[in-house]
Amino acid sequence: MTLTQLEIFSLVAELRGFTLAAHRLGISQSAVSHAMKSLEQELGVELLRRHQSAVELSDIGEQLLLRARAMLGLANTLRQEAADARGMKSGTLRIGSFGPTSSIKLLPNILRRYREAHPGIEVHIDEGPDRQVTQWLEERRIDIGFVVLPEERFDTFALLEDQMVALLPISHPLAARSALSLTDLCDTPFVLTEAGSAELVSRLFTAARLQPNIRYRCSQLLSTLDTVSRGDAITIVAEGSLPDGGSPRYVKRPLLPAVPREVGLAVLDQRQASPATLAFIELATRMNY
Incomplete structure (x- = not known):
């Protein structure tokens, strides 16, 4: 063998x-x-x-x-x-990334610094929903992954905290309110984004013993934003995943009570992590976001 x-x-x-x-x-x-x-x-x-x-x-x-x-x-x-x-002039690093927060707002800056420090390391990036990234970690398909914390199954390292917000069409009656509860969001058609923090959103409603009126499921955030912008549904997303500058066709409103979201890095076992992986963790945790 x-x-x-x-x-x-x-x-x-x-x-x-x-x-x-x-x-x-x-x-x-x-x-x-x-x-x-x-x-x-x-x-x-x-x-x-x-x-x-x-x-x-x-x-x-x-x-x-x-x-x-x-x-x-x-x-x-x-x-x-x-x-x-x-x-460390050569080697491979396999990274799992989910949603705009990690793939667009975190990873590019980290990778730029990482490549400057370790130009010989070949980097492979796989993108998928948050639950798929954790599956890849468990199956050892990747060395390190971006995850929504907490994640008790892995060794984790916090990077960024933001808030979950409600997203509504600009003309929606609830858009006039300054903040919204989960109960407020249960009577209107809801679109669930499978990528990003889908697991967190589902857990929020389950913990509150509420059931959103899910009419749409989108694999990407851009499709979700388009669904909301057309006035077809509302949703809950992480504020850090939204495009800079927002859009005139939808509004975001904080949740009451506030729901923080923490994004970090995870490895299956830090003690068995490769030097290339450990170097990525060290660099990422020292950066300001």
Whole structure:
């Protein structure tokens, strides 16, 4: 069993296909097939079920994938520690990011400083909803992720605090109020943004034993803002995720009681984090936002 075989197995499982994995790795599809066949023969189990259009993991394949990613993560840490001894001139850092707050307002400035300090580190960025970033961390697909705090499952580092606000069409009757409660927001069509702080918004209503009138679900904040601007629905978003300058077609109002939101970085285990990851954390936590 080799690390190369485990890397190919992990990528095939992630992309659900031999061709896509081969393209990503820059090798032939036959080389991917050979590596998987050899790994299955050595382990004596079927890891992958081949179908005409896709590949899926067997039950034992799902179980061993977590082990494989853990081994690949430790191997990457070893490489990073060796690189650190040479001045950290090379290596890879995999980052998970969600929503405009991290992808637009936090990450670009951090990355600019990080690249200046460590130009040899190759940075990979995956973007998805907040719950997907935490899943990527648990599955070891990424080294570090932006998350909404608190997150007890991980080692975390706070970066930024803002407030959750209600967003309403400019002509909505509730727009005349200076602040709004969750109860105020339950009788009007509601749009839920799947990206960003969707989990936090859902928890707020659940904790208050309230049910918003969800009529729309949008995968991106821009679609949510457009839905609100058209007058079709209202929503709750993080103030820090809104575009600078706002819009003449919607208004934001604070919630009563106020609902703070804290964004930070998370790693699965700080003790096993690579030097490149630790350097990113150190830089990010020293910056002013």
